[in-house]
Amino acid sequence: MFLPPVQHGATVLNRELFRRTVEVIGVRVPTNSVAKFLKVVNKDLFNQPKLKNVVNDPESSNTKIILLNPKVESLELDNVSSEIKNFIKNEGLGILKHSVELNYEYWGADDIIKAILPSGVESPTSFTQVGHIAHMNLRDEFLPWKYIIGQVILDKNPKIKTVVNKTDMIDTTYRFFKMEILAGENNMIAEVKESNCRFRFDFSQVYWNSRLHTEHNRLLSMFKKGDYICDVFAGVGPFAIPAAKKGCIVYANDLNPASYNYLVENIKLNKVQDKVHPYNLDGKLFISKAVLDLQKAYDDNSESSKTSKVKNNATLQKQISYNFNHFIMNLPATAIEFLDAFKGLWKDKEALFKSLNLELPMIHCYCFFKSDTPEAEIVERVNAVLGYPLQEDMYKIYFVRKVAPNKDMFCVSFRLNQAVAFVHGSEKRKQDSVKGVPHVDDSTSVEDDDITKQVKRHKLEDQ
Secondary structure, eight states: OOOOOOOTTOOSOOGGGOOEEEEEEEEEEEGGGHHHHHHHHGGGBOOOTTOOSEEEOTTOSSEEEEEBOTTOOSTTOTTOOHHHHHHHHHHTOEEEEEEEEEOTTTSOHHHHHHHHSOTTOOOOOOOEEETTEEEEOOOGGGGGGHHHHHHHHHHHOTTOOEEEEEEEEEOTTTOOEEEEEEEEOSOOEEEEEETTEEEEEETTTSOOOGGGHHHHHHHHTTOOTTOEEEETTOTTSTTHHHHHHTTOEEEEEOSSHHHHHHHHHHHHHTTOTTTEEEEOSOHHHHHHHHHHHHHHHHHHHHHHHHHTTOOOHHHHHHHSOSSOSEEEEOOTTTGGGGGGGGTTTTTTOHHHHHHHTOOOOEEEEEEEEOOSSHHHHHHHHHHHHHTSOOOGGGEEEEEEEEEETTEEEEEEEEEOOHHHHTOOHHHHHHHHHHHTOOOOOOTTSOOHHHHHHHHHHHHHHHO
C-alpha cells in the first residue's frame, strides 16, 4: 500500500500537503480484449485498495490501460512471468508508464495520523461512537495533536458530526465524563438505538457507555414478562426501558437531574409511560421508597378489588406484585456500599411473604476490581456490607469487561437472604456496631413517616 507524504509535527491540518503521484507500469489493451488479458495477468495485477486495475486510456477511447503490480518497475517487465510477456508480444500490446494521483481522500485516518505524529508512535484512531459523536480518550502524549487528530477522525467517518475527548475521570456524583470538543459541531445531544429502543440525551451531562450493550442484553434476558424491576442507578434508561418493552414493570431512579430528565423523555419516546415509574433520589433512599410505593400500590389494588367484590387472591397477585423480582445496581465504583439498604427492608413482612409465597429479589450489583483474585474479594466486600455471608451456591459472578489494563468490571448476582431482609432494627444495630458503624436512625426500613421526611428533605436540597 502507498503511504502518504510525511508531515511529522504538524498541528494544523493542511489537506493539500497529502498529495502523491505514483508511477505504475501499464499495458495498453484494446477494449474488446481486456477480459482475455485479465485472465492471463491475474496474479500480477495492480490490486491496491480503493484503486482500479483497469483505467481509461487518455489517448484513445478504443483501448484501456491495465495496471500491473507496483513491484514491476521497468518497461522491460522485470519480475513478470514469461507467459505474460509472450502474450503482450504476440498480441502487439503497448507498454507504458501511467501516473496514479493520490490525495488526502485516498488515505484512511490511521495513515494520515501516523504521517503527522512523530515517527514510531502508534496512531490513536480508536473511539466509541455515541449517535453522531465520536468519543475519544487520548493519552497525554497525544494532546499536542488533539485537534488535528479530531479533524482527521471527523473527515474519515461520514456518520460522525462531533469529535470529543475525555478530559478527566468520571464525575463521582453524577457519573458523566468531562470532555472537550476537538472537531465538528458543538452538539452534544445524541440519539442512539439499542435493544430495539431509542434514547436521546446530552452526552456531556449524563453517563452512557455503548460498550455495555452486550451486558444490557445479558441481564435483560433474565427478565420475564410481568416481572417487577427496580433499577437503582438507571441513567437515561438502558436497562429500564428495554425491560419495560419486554413487559416488565420498572421503578427506575437516578440522582443526576439531567439523567432523570432524559429518562422521563425516553420513557415517552418509547411509549412505556404505563410501565416505568421514574425517580430522582439518592440510591439508598430510592430503594426504600420504591419498595414502599410498590407495597402501597399492591394494598390500594387489594382494597379496590375488595370493593369490586373480587376475592381471588391469585388474581390480585397477577395484577400487581407485592415485591420486586430484580434489583439492578449499576454503579460499579460504589454500588456494593449501597447493599446495606437491604438490611431490614422488609423487617415486619416475613409472615406476609410466606402467606403470599413470595421469593426475595435477585440483586445484580456491579463493581470494579484490581486484583488477582477478584471473585474472592467481591464476596468478601459484599459479605462485609450485608453483615451476612453469601452462600456458595446462591451467587454468580460475571466478568463484564476490561475497563483498563489493571481494572475489570464484574456483576455479582445473588438472591437476597432472609436473614438480611427481615433483620429487625436492634439486630441491624448490632451488626453495624460489630463493623464499627455509628448508630443512626434506620432510614432504609420502609417506615411511612421516615420516608416522607427524607423525600421532602431531598427535594428541598435540590431547589
